[in-house]
Amino acid sequence: MPTAWRVLGIAVFLSCMAVRTLAQSAEPVAPLPTLQALRWDESVLRIVTSGKVTFHTFTLREPLRVVIDISPCALPKETIQPEGDTPTAVEKLRWAQFKEGVVRVVLDLRENTQYALSTSAGGSEAMLALGGAPVEEDRKPRPAASSAKPAPPPQPPAELVRMEWEQDKDGARLRMTLSRKVPVRLRPLKEGYSTLLELPQVKPGTDLPADWSVKHPLVEEVQFSPDEKGVRSALLIRTTRAASLSVQYDKQQPVITLAVNRPRNAQGKLSEKHIVIDPGHGGTSKGAVGRDRDSIVYEKDINLAIAQRVRALLQKEKATVTMTREDDSTVDLYDRPKLANELGADFFISIHCDSTPTPNSASGTTTYYHASDPDGRALAQAIQKHLAAVTGLPNRGARTDTAIYQSGFAVLRRSEMPAVLIEVAYINHHKDRAKLKDPKFQQRVAEAIVAGLKAYIEGEKESQVAQQEVEIRPASNEEDTVPPVQIPEQL
Numbered sequence: 001m002p003t004a005w006r007v008l009g010i011a012v013f014l015s016c017m018a019v020r021t022l023a024q025s026a027e028p029v030a031p032l033p034t035l036q037a038l039r040w041d042e043s044v045l046r047i048v049t050s051g052k053v054t055f056h057t058f059t060l061r062e063p064l065r066v067v068i069d070i071s072p073c074a075l076p077k078e079t080i081q082p083e084g085d086t087p088t089a090v091e092k093l094r095w096a097q098f099k100e101g102v103v104r105v106v107l108d109l110r111e112n113t114q115y116a117l118s119t120s121a122g123g124s125e126a127m128l129a130l131g132g133a134p135v136e137e138d139r140k141p142r143p144a145a146s147s148a149k150p151a152p153p154p155q156p157p158a159e160l161v162r163m164e165w166e167q168d169k170d171g172a173r174l175r176m177t178l179s180r181k182v183p184v185r186l187r188p189l190k191e192g193y194s195t196l197l198e199l200p201q202v203k204p205g206t207d208l209p210a211d212w213s214v215k216h217p218l219v220e221e222v223q224f225s226p227d228e229k230g231v232r233s234a235l236l237i238r239t240t241r242a243a244s245l246s247v248q249y250d251k252q253q254p255v256i257t258l259a260v261n262r263p264r265n266a267q268g269k270l271s272e273k274h275i276v277i278d279p280g281h282g283g284t285s286k287g288a289v290g291r292d293r294d295s296i297v298y299e300k301d302i303n304l305a306i307a308q309r310v311r312a313l314l315q316k317e318k319a320t321v322t323m324t325r326e327d328d329s330t331v332d333l334y335d336r337p338k339l340a341n342e343l344g345a346d347f348f349i350s351i352h353c354d355s356t357p358t359p360n361s362a363s364g365t366t367t368y369y370h371a372s373d374p375d376g377r378a379l380a381q382a383i384q385k386h387l388a389a390v391t392g393l394p395n396r397g398a399r400t401d402t403a404i405y406q407s408g409f410a411v412l413r414r415s416e417m418p419a420v421l422i423e424v425a426y427i428n429h430h431k432d433r434a435k436l437k438d439p440k441f442q443q444r445v446a447e448a449i450v451a452g453l454k455a456y457i458e459g460e461k462e463s464q465v466a467q468q469e470v471e472i473r474p475a476s477n478e479e480d481t482v483p484p485v486q487i488p489e490q491l
């Protein structure tokens, strides 16, 4: 149809003209790119502008904040409404025209969080990832510490002025008064139910009472390890059972409260609980692969074998069990926690095998919980304690999933109940793999998972509370340099 062709031709010609005219007329005025959107996606802040800009980021203290200067940039006429949920580490998100051509975005932080900024190729978008490296397009896991920002300039340490316990039947709270606000961090240790409250910028005050003890059924021991230099002060908390530990910062005063409580769904008996067991991967998702000279082992098969044993043991305990898959079927990642949420389950336990990029480079057992969730951490500690006692492999501890992906594992992040992801052993380490394939080992692992869960709910049997020496050591001294496993599904 020649007419249509001609019309199209004119249209193309006209639009070319229009573009040229626009470009020419825009040149003398050269409007600055404007800030278009601020969007939270979990702990990643996306900053979108209308054109090519430069993002410059730095840290300010007292109060602790991350600043992103965008230039050349102007605020738009219409008001910006940040999208998504502000993560808990962030007290407030603010932005303003700092000076001509510079828009400043400020994140007021509640705790000292690592962050990393990455910009899009076009230069109009930046992602500020809190708690670790930014999630890149290919979702590469980051090596644990290498991408950390250099520490901000040191400040004189805060003084710990007062320390008071408050308690009732549900829990105990330690109120710590400091001379100024500082960030602190809770870190589970590998030895049973011991957790370190790291106070990296705190030194003991002169009038601090010598007696720290508290008598509460949940608390076994509290030990203060002061550092006069204010670099590595820490408080070791050992509990008699899996306990939920959390830290609250007072909004106005430099007061930190450490709460020790009985964790969620830890009442009653195991027989009254509904547990969702999630054998990782399945069907087209084979998971990690282990190769022997004459055979190949797929993670999905080991996961299912252990999960079926866990189910059988839980059913013997009269608990209600639902599996996210019963066989080698493909189950969407997000459908797994969704199922548990819809059922109103009490617990979500995901079973996996670990792997490294290089075979035979890492060995051991890890239990992950989401972010800094106190109940997930308590469940992870309980299960890891029992697992580590039977695997005969290195105890890699209970760990936060944000050490692997800054937003954590989807199955844990989306679960509304206490949830853990167990990496039983390394399928690409020959020693671990020999165990994983052994039905007796699978059974011991399943028994330990059930024992850990039972201990979380019903408490630890007296004889099982091991009296271990606990060494207090700062996080930076951790020996772990093994790169984390790539789990392509875990977005």
Ligand SMILES: [Zn+2]
Binding pocket: 280, 281, 287, 288, 299, 352, 353, 487
């Ligand atoms: Zn896996």
